[in-house]
Amino acid sequence: MHTLGADTFNSAELAKASVADGPAHGTSLDTSQVGRGRNTSGTLDSTTNSVSAKQEVYNDTPTEEELKTLRRVSGKIPWIAWTIAFVELCERFSYYGTTVVFVNFIQRPLPRGSPTGAGHAGQSGALGRGQRMSTGLILFNQFWAYLMPLFGAYVADAHLGRFKTINIAIGIAITAHIILTASAAPSVIAKPSSAIAAFIIGLVTLGVGTGFFKSNISPLLAEQTVDTRIRVKTIEKTGERVIVDPAVTNTRIFLYFYFCINCGSLVGQIAMVYAEKYVGFWLAFLLPTVLFFIAPIVLAVCKKHYRLTPPTESVLSTFFHMVAYIAKGKWSLNIVKMKRNWNWDAARPSNISPESRPKWMKYDDAWIDEVRRGLMACKVFLFLPIFFLAYNQMTGNLTSQAATMELHGVPNDLIQNLNPISIIIMIPLLDHFIYPGLRKVGFVFTPIKRMTVGFFLASIAMIAACVTQHYIYKMSPCGYNANSPDCEGPAPINVWVQVLPYIFIGLAEIFTNVTSLEYAFSKVRPIITPTTIPFTILSLHLADFFSGSP
Numbered sequence: 032m033h034t035l036g037a038d039t040f041n042s043a044e045l046a047k048a049s050v051a052d053g054p055a056h057g058t059s060l061d062t063s064q065v066g067r068g069r070n071t072s073g074t075l076d077s078t079t080n081s082v083s084a085k086q087e088v089y090n091d092t093p094t095e096e097e098l099k100t101l102r103r104v105s106g107k108i109p110w111i112a113w114t115i116a117f118v119e120l121c122e123r124f125s126y127y128g129t130t131v132v133f134v135n136f137i138q139r140p141l142p143r144g145s146p147t148g149a150g151h152a153g154q155s156g157a158l159g160r161g162q163r164m165s166t167g168l169i170l171f172n173q174f175w176a177y178l179m180p181l182f183g184a185y186v187a188d189a190h191l192g193r194f195k196t197i198n199i200a201i202g203i204a205i206t207a208h209i210i211l212t213a214s215a216a217p218s219v220i221a222k223p224s225s226a227i228a229a230f231i232i233g234l235v236t237l238g239v240g241t242g243f244f245k246s247n248i249s250p251l252l253a254e255q256t257v258d259t260r261i262r263v264k265t266i267e268k269t270g271e272r273v274i275v276d277p278a279v280t281n282t283r284i285f286l287y288f289y290f291c292i293n294c295g296s297l298v299g300q301i302a303m304v305y306a307e308k309y310v311g312f313w314l315a316f317l318l319p320t321v322l323f324f325i326a327p328i329v330l331a332v333c334k335k336h337y338r339l340t341p342p343t344e345s346v347l348s349t350f351f352h353m354v355a356y357i358a359k360g361k362w363s364l365n366i367v368k369m370k371r372n373w374n375w376d377a378a379r380p381s382n383i384s385p386e387s388r389p390k391w392m393k394y395d396d397a398w399i400d401e402v403r404r405g406l407m408a409c410k411v412f413l414f415l416p417i418f419f420l421a422y423n424q425m426t427g428n429l430t431s432q433a434a435t436m437e438l439h440g441v442p443n444d445l446i447q448n449l450n451p452i453s454i455i456i457m458i459p460l461l462d463h464f465i466y467p468g469l470r471k472v473g474f475v476f477t478p479i480k481r482m483t484v485g486f487f488l489a490s491i492a493m494i495a496a497c498v499t500q501h502y503i504y505k506m507s508p509c510g511y512n513a514n515s516p517d518c519e520g521p522a523p524i525n526v527w528v529q530v531l532p533y534i535f536i537g538l539a540e541i542f543t544n545v546t547s548l549e550y551a552f553s554k555v556r557p558i559i560t561p562t563t564i565p566f567t568i569l570s571l572h573l574a575d576f577f578s579g580s581p
Contacts, residue, residue, distance in 0.1 A: 091262040093274055103470055104273045106258030106280040108287070114333045115252045116288050118197075120295035121326040122244055125204065125319035128299025129211060129237070130172065131444055132307045132315045134430045136215065136230070138165035140516060146217040147311025154434065155307050155442070157220050158227055162514055166427045172234050173423065179242020185347050186243070192342045193247040193254075194334065200247070201327050204240030207233050208320035215312035252288060253552055254338050256280065279470075283462060285549045289541070290458045293451035304445045350402060352391045353378045375399050408551060411479070414486075418543050421489040425450060425536055429496060429529060435503050435513040436526040446529050453537035461541065478550045485543030492535035499528055 093101065132155075139156025141148055148157040187196040210233035213219060219226045258280050265272050299322075303315040361372045376382055379396045425447055433443040469476045507513035507522040 089260070089262065091264065093261060093263045097263055097272075097274065101263065101272055101274045103276040103279050104467075105283040106275045106277065108280070108284055109255050109257060111333060111336045112252055112255045112284065114329055115248065115255065115337075116291040118326045118329055119248055119252075119288065120291040121322055121329075122201070122204070122241075122248070123292045123295035124299035125208065125323040126237075126241060126299075127296035128303040128319040128322075129208060129316055130169070131300040131303055131447070132312060133169055133172070134165050134427060135307065135444060136312050137168055137227075138162050138431065139434075141220060145311075146221070147313060148215070148220060148307070149311045150308055150442075152440075155312075157215065157312055158223050158230075159516070160223075160227065161516075162431050165431070168231070168234065169427045170423065172238060175235065175238035176241040177245070179239050180246030181242075181347070183243035183246035187247050188342060188346055189348065190342055192339065193251045194330070194337065194339050196243055197247050197251065198327055198330060200240045200243035201323065202240075204237060204244065205320060205323055207237035207240055208316060208323065210236060212313055212316040212320065215316050217311070217313070220312070249288070249548060249552075251337070251339075252284065254340060256284065281552060282466070282549055285545050285552075286458050286462050286541075289545045290455060293454040293458075297448055297451035297455065300448050300451070301445065304442045304448075307444075308442050349391055349394065352389070353394075353399075353402070356389065356392075375403060411482070411550060412547065414482075415543070415547060418486055418489055418539070421493045422536060422540065422544075424493070424496060425533065429532060431514055432496070432500060432503065433526050433529060435507060435518070435521055436524045436528070437521050438526050441526060443526070446526055447533060449530055449533035450537040450540070453534040454541055457538060457541055478546045481542045481546045482550075485539040485541070485546070488535050488539035488542065492532040492539065495531035495535065496529075499524070499532075 135150075135155045136148065136157045137160050138158075139154055140159030141157055142150050142153055142155065145151070148155055150156065183196060183200065187193045191199070210229060214226050214229035214233055219229060256277070258275065259277055261277060262275050263272060264275055299319060303318065306318060307315040357373065357375065357378050358369070361369060363369050378392075379399055380388060380392055380394065381396050383392070430444050430447060433446050466476065502524060503513050503522045504511050506524060507518070508520055509515055509518040512518060513522060
């Protein structure tokens with residue numbers, strides 16, 4: 032995606048934009064601490080890319096030599112940030128604990144003699160609508176849940192603030208869980224048409240609650256970070272002088288945020304799979320609802336400790352007004368022509384007399400630069416739907432694939448928990464050994480490099496899944512109809528062969544998905560972040576339209 036600007040970043044902007052290109056550069060400095068200057072044209076002064084002249088100097092500000100030679104470490108993660116991570120854990124337990132049983136609930140028929148859908152020694156099921164409807168509804172749920180953050184961000188920015196919006200989102204999600212529980216009641220399952228109608232209503236409601244929650248929980252977490260200035264400190268135990276780099280802190284925060292996400296999803300998925308198998312779908316939908324009630328209690332108790340940003344005006348609304356203002360009289364189907372004629376300076380308040388400024392133009396010149404930098408970051412996000420073409424197979428088609436192999440008493444929707452298990456194991460290893468080791472030897476493992484590694488790992492995962500599917504078709508008694516409910520039996524392949532795609536996609540998730548959130552925060556300053564994050568989340572799941580049903 033182009034920045035729509037005819038001009039390019041000057042050296043200061045490039046230095047500042049390289050925040051996301053790795054903590055080893057120390058580029059996460061708050062520009063107020065390194066001498067933010069502005070010339071008459073409204074662009075950043077070229078002297079801002081060094082820790083020298085025109086700066087607010089602190090006693091612990093690193094010199095140029097220290098920036099090149101000292102090891103970089105993370106600052107302390109505030110304790111209040113862990114409470115937000117716990118709320119996210121509860122939400123992910125609730126969400127994944129519920130959605131993990133969707134495939135069997137929609138696709139598989141009600142087992143003979145089971146009014147609740149519990150399969151016990153056999154395969155659990157309820158509605159018997161087939162794999163095509165199952166995959167279609169699951170992909171719709173994913174896309175819907177990641178479209179709604181755009182509206183959630185708008186409501187929070189312009190009207191309610193993030194804290195209130197999160198609490199409202201929790202209320203909507205709990206309502207959705209209650210509807211889903213009702214759709215799985217034995218008396219309702221007995222009437223498949225009524226059950227599917229209630230299920231779809233619950234699905235749509237759940238997407239609204241999830242979307243409003245996801246667009247605001249990450250920014251709320253980021254706002255709790257107090258360590259925003261790069262500085263030198265001495266480690267008391269060893270006497271070593273190191274640089275406390277906010278970029279490293281940022282990486283660490285999002286690693287453990289994702290760690291909590293996967294702890295919640297792992298426990299939720301394992302527990303609900305067995306609830307579905309031995310009791311019924313109604314319990315698998317009810318238990319996540321109960322846990323979710325803890326989240327608003329934690330938020331209410333800790334509210335006085337949070338750093339909360341009050342609602343002002345929607346960044347998204349201002350952005351669209353600004354784009355329309357710049358493009359006035361320049362609209363054309365010729366993108367090249369539009370790009371050539373595009374001029375960011377036309378929307379700079381310093382170039383417009385106060386009496387001529389529109390009412391919505393309440394930003395300053397610096398905001399224009401923030402928008403440009405945010406759009407530059409969005410270019411990276413355009414590649415993420417390709418990654419999620421692979422990732423989305425995990426929540427639908429791989430679960431269906433497992434049902435066509437020998438399960439040996441293991442529920443087919445349990446195997447996917449290898450994904451969060453691999454993430455939970457790898458995140459501490461990355462944080463304590465791999466990332467520090469790479470920094471120590473001077474290797475700059477930038478976000479772009481990490482995301483590239485993630486793409487390669489996702490490719491390996493899909494190769495393993497394709498090879499497995501080939502042998503299922505080859506060895507199944509039903510051939511290419513291995514997934515048919517009328518198939519005589521599974522392919523003689525142990526289901527644990529899926530360990531390869533699930534573990535590799537889990538590793539890919541750490542390097543690509545986690546890094547994309549970190550990239551969104553570090554590439555732009557907080558003024559544009561509320562808009563960037565929902566677009567980031569949306570771009571991650573555009574692939575839902577393309578991964579399709581089999």
